Amino acid sequence: MRSKQWTVQIYISEDDTDERTLARAVLSAEDSGWHESVGVARRNPDDRAVPEIGDELAAGRALMDLADKLLGDAAEDVARLGGPTVEAR
Structure with a gap:
């Protein structure tokens, strides 16, 4: 069986007044690029x-x-390959 590793890093920043927090999640997948x-x-x-x-x-x-x-992405891939419709969510 082939093993894969996907890594998600989350970067969090807060403003000086602690009233707004921003999180950026970055997924790195060895064979399919990345998402942010x-x-x-x-x-x-x-x-x-x-x-x-x-x-x-x-x-x-x-x-x-x-x-x-x-x-x-999965729904688009299934549709492109002519498989049954997949609900994204």
């Missing part, structure tokens, strides 16, 4: 600053977008 997705989280100014929550929300949103892109 972005997720953003914004804190309500009335809420207490808990940076970990912004990190989790932004990273989760970036990963969800990355998953949608991968499912879209």
